[in-house]
Amino acid sequence: MKFWQSANFWHAVYSCVFWIVLVTAIVLCSSGVESKFIYTDF
Amino acid sequence: MIFNTWTYGAFCALTFLVYWFVSPPRWRSAVLLVASYVFFTYHYPWHALLIFGMTVVVYTLSLGIFRYRDALRRGDPLRWYQHPKLYMIAIIVFCVGTLSYYKYLKMAIASLNGLLHLADIHKTYAIPSMVVPLGISFFVFEFIHYAVDAYQGKAQRVNFFRFAVFIMYFPTLVSGPIKRYQIFVNQMFEMKRFRMEYLNEGLARILIGLGKKVIIADQMTPYAAPLLNPHAATAGQLWLAMYAYAMKIYFDFSGYSDIAIGSARLFGYQVPENFNFPYLQKNIATFWNNWHMSLSSWIRDYIYIPLGGNRGSVAFAARNSLIAMAISGLWHGAAWHFVLWGVYHGLGLVWMRYYGHWKKSGQAPEFLARVTIGTAGLKRPHIAGIRDVLSILATFQFVCFGWILFYCPSVHTAAYAVLKMFGIVGG
Numbered sequence: 001m002k003f004w005q006s007a008n009f010w011h012a013v014y015s016c017v018f019w020i021v022l023v024t025a026i027v028l029c030s031s032g033v034e035s036k037f038i039y040t041d042f
Numbered sequence: 043m044i045f046n047t048w049t050y051g052a053f054c055a056l057t058f059l060v061y062w063f064v065s066p067p068r069w070r071s072a073v074l075l076v077a078s079y080v081f082f083t084y085h086y087p088w089h090a091l092l093i094f095g096m097t098v099v100v101y102t103l104s105l106g107i108f109r110y111r112d113a114l115r116r117g118d119p120l121r122w123y124q125h126p127k128l129y130m131i132a133i134i135v136f137c138v139g140t141l142s143y144y145k146y147l148k149m150a151i152a153s154l155n156g157l158l159h160l161a162d163i164h165k166t167y168a169i170p171s172m173v174v175p176l177g178i179s180f181f182v183f184e185f186i187h188y189a190v191d192a193y194q195g196k197a198q199r200v201n202f203f204r205f206a207v208f209i210m211y212f213p214t215l216v217s218g219p220i221k222r223y224q225i226f227v228n229q230m231f232e233m234k235r236f237r238m239e240y241l242n243e244g245l246a247r248i249l250i251g252l253g254k255k256v257i258i259a260d261q262m263t264p265y266a267a268p269l270l271n272p273h274a275a276t277a278g279q280l281w282l283a284m285y286a287y288a289m290k291i292y293f294d295f296s297g298y299s300d301i302a303i304g305s306a307r308l309f310g311y312q313v314p315e316n317f318n319f320p321y322l323q324k325n326i327a328t329f330w331n332n333w334h335m336s337l338s339s340w341i342r343d344y345i346y347i348p349l350g351g352n353r354g355s356v357a358f359a360a361r362n363s364l365i366a367m368a369i370s371g372l373w374h375g376a377a378w379h380f381v382l383w384g385v386y387h388g389l390g391l392v393w394m395r396y397y398g399h400w401k402k403s404g405q406a407p408e409f410l411a412r413v414t415i416g417t418a419g420l421k422r423p424h425i426a427g428i429r430d431v432l433s434i435l436a437t438f439q440f441v442c443f444g445w446i447l448f449y450c451p452s453v454h455t456a457a458y459a460v461l462k463m464f465g466i467v468g469g
Contacts, residue, residue, distance in 0.1 A: 022253050030256045035263070036044060037255070037298045038291055039217040040176070 043084045045301045046255055053081065058308050062236040071207050071230060074309065078210035082176065089175040092140075093210070099136060100185045101205050103129045107192045108199045126193055133189035141182045144174050149376035177216040179373055181209055183340055188223045190344055197223050204230055213305035217298055219314040219336035226311070234310040244308035251300025254293040262290035269449050272459035273468070280463045287449050288442045292321065295334070314339075321441070324433040326390040329441060341370050356399045363395065364388040374448070379456055383447040390440060 003009055043050050057077040065073045083090040106129035114126060122128075142150075151169050158165055188208075191197040208226050209215075265286035268275035275283070299316035306313045320333035330338050346366040352359040364385065371384020443460070450456035462468040 019249070022249055026249070026252050026256050029260065030046070035046070035255075035260050037046070037217065038294045039298060040044070 043081050045298060045305075046252060049084075053077075054305055054308065061309055067234075070309075071204065074212070075203070075207050075210060078207070078212040078215060081212040082210065082215060086173065086176060089173075092175055093181065094206075096137070096140060096181075096185065097206050097209050098202075100133050100189065101202050103133045103136070104189060104192050105199075107189065111193065111195065130189045130193040134186055137182045137185045137189075141178055144172060144178055146372075146376045147172075149378075153378075180218045180220055181215065183220050183337075183344075184209060184223070186344060187220070187340060191223060198227070200227055200230075211306070211311075213302045213309075213311075214313055217295075217302070219299055219302060219316045220340050221313055221336075226313070229311050237310075240307055240310050244304045244306075247300050247304030247307060249304075251297040251302075251304060254297030254300065259290050259292075259294035259297060262286045262293070266290050266449065269446060269459055270451060270455075272450070272455060272462055275462075277463050277465060277468075280459050284442050284446055284463070287445050288321070288438075291445065291448075292317070321438050322434055323437055324430055325394060325437055326387065326440060327394055329437055330387070330391070337370070337373075341366050345369055352395075356395055360392040360395050363391040367391065377452070379447050379450060379453045382453055382456075383444055386444050386447060 043053060057073065061070055061073045061077075079090055082093065106124075107126045109126075110120060110124045110129070111126040113120060113124070148169050151167050155166050155169075188197060188205075192199075204227060207230065208221070208223055211221070211226070214221055266283050268279045268283040269287060272280055296317045303313055303315065314336040316335050316337075318332040318335065320329055323329040323332055346362055349362040349365060350358060351362060365388075367384040367388030368381055369384070371380045371382065371387075374380045374383070446459055447453070447456045450459055458467065
């Protein structure tokens with residue numbers, strides 16, 4: 001079995017895609033807006 | 043310092059590097075303590091003195107507990123001022139007094155002014171304008187937990203420096219999770235070497251927490267806003283706002299907890315979890331077992347059980363649930379709508395307790411066994427199906443109605459919002 005056919009390879013690919021999408025979404029959604037956490041007021 | 047800022051990111055990264063790669067292992071706790079004071083003084087330098095003063099007072103009084111606790115066990119004769127319980131009570135009174143002064147004095151004076159107005163007495167007391175110290179609701183609970191556990195023999199004595207690290211630990215200082223002393227101190231004694239898993243697990247948890255906050259919770263803000271001014275909203279907007287706020291508060295606080303837990307993990311510490319799928323619970327008791335778990339377990343251990351817990355009659359246990367939840371509500375905010383929110387959940391728990399008692403006696407009508415708040419836990423837990431799904435939805439809806447009381451700025455506003463949602467007022 002070639003490396004790219006192994007479960008480890010695809011797990012790594014999925015992980016990379018997940019983290020890239022997550023970080024991109026965080027950056028896009030947080031542009032210029034600072035909001036407090038609700039529970040820090042308590 | 044707020045978690046979702048670049049300032050915190052830079053601060054955390056710098057502390058991480060100094061902690062693992064610059065400081066000798068025996069100085070690491072000192073690095074954490076200094077970093078925690080920097081973290082706390084960033085916004086309110088004077089409050090750092092307050093928390094330092096409280097730490098000194100609580101630690102000094104706790105020495106009396108440790109000293110006389112052992113003497114009491116040995117059966118040594120003690121004078122009245124040598125009883126360890128006295129020192130525990132002194133710590134509790136001191137902590138609750140300080141919390142009340144900063145957090146509840148305004149509410150007490152405003153309520154008194156309101157009562158005087160109702161009684162047609164034309165006298166008004168000035169409301170003080172002090173700033174509530176950051177995180178006081180959380181670290182006061184940790185102080186009380188420490189005092190009670192020391193009295194009960196569950197907490198070991200450590201030096202002042204380690205105790206200060208426990209209280210000041212910056213990842214959990216502002217909004218928890220509320221730590222348990224013995225578990226945390228034991229981790230402090232384990233001298234650790236850096237492991238990549240600390241960085242991997244910590245960073246992943248921080249990113250997931252940031253994602254919950256920024257991608258979901260913050261986006262819900264405009265949809266939840268109509269609850270702040272229900273007079274200007276339609277019934278449909280208010281229903282939407284209720285569900286939006288349910289999502290906002292969960293993802294906001296769950297995200298916060300993830301960042302706190304992830305930050306703690308960066309330094310090799312494990313702190314308590316706070317959430318475990320609370321909106322997928324089948325009754326209100328399991329909801330509270332899985333929502334803000336570090337607070338729920340604190341309320342259980344230091345309020346509900348000392349009140350008598352579920353020992354005694356059903357009415358006695360129901361009373362204890364109601365008192366514990368009312369105090370939990372008051373802890374969330376110095377306003378009557380928070381107290382009512384706590385009582386509302388307390389009534390849910392009371393209902394569940396009575397229903398359980400009723401069902402055992404065989405007098406519960408069958409329709410109540412179908413779908414009702416608080417019935418699912420009384421059935422066999424492995425049964426899955428439409429009844430469980432409906433129980434989850436019913437519990438979620440019960441919790442959502444509670445969020446109206448929680449989020450609306452006053453009891454009147456909340457009542458108006460609910461009436462408008464059902465078309466009773468406002469057209």
